[in-house]
Amino acid sequence: MEDCGFITKREKSKVESSSLTKLFEEQCPIYMSYGMTYDEFWNGNPSRAIFYRRAAIIQAKRKDEECWIQGVYVYDALCRVSPILHAFSKSGTKPLPYVERPYLSNARLDDAEEREALKQKQMENEMLVAKLRFSQWARATAKKFNKEKEVK
């Protein structure tokens, strides 16, 4: 770039207050903290900065979610241990066991499928019980009706 005959920005600038250069120099460390390299910032496609900025926002959100879920685990653990933290708890009191699996593990999703199957079975059982009760009531009513007929 020195071959072109221009004054480079490293030499003394003719303009006392370089507004755009100043802005770029202020923004450069910010975008480097987003992961953009120095060379990319100064010599790359200017529009890449938009995507680095968006990526930084997504990363911040993800980190925030990770911190939140960590807080949930701590809260859950404290709640499970709380029975024995009580000063006057009865002897033999035991804390609840720590959660078996991570909240987002595949095993917990399988539990959801099992719960769904169990729910379906329970509904079928209830229907069967209702059918039995109805048939009992029908037999009892028929018996009563026949007795009354005989009496007459």
Add this chain to the structure above:
Amino acid sequence: MNTKIELTYQGVPYTLEYTRETVAILEANGFKIDEFLEKPMINIELAFQTSFVKNHPKVQMNVIKDIFAHCPDKQGLVVTLKKMIDETYDSLLAEPEESDSGNVSWKTVDLSPSVKNQK
């Protein structure tokens, strides 16, 4: 996303664009974005010359001046150069418009002087 000017001169294709480094060089050589249109004689030629720095740093100044002299639509050229310079700092501050779908080239123009003129 990134406006470029593509042109051909004497059979050689040129792609003119800016990076932040070249805009900093532009300012170091006396360019002020606020005075871009107020002082056209200095600023437009300077901006045009600096747009060669990224992809064609070894092109001679007299060639660049010839190309500039042969540019047919100077007003359109000025608007495009300003847009290209604006993009270098707009990308730091603003989100792209929804309709922006990719790189926009200004146009491909053959600026080679005609054989008649050369004679």
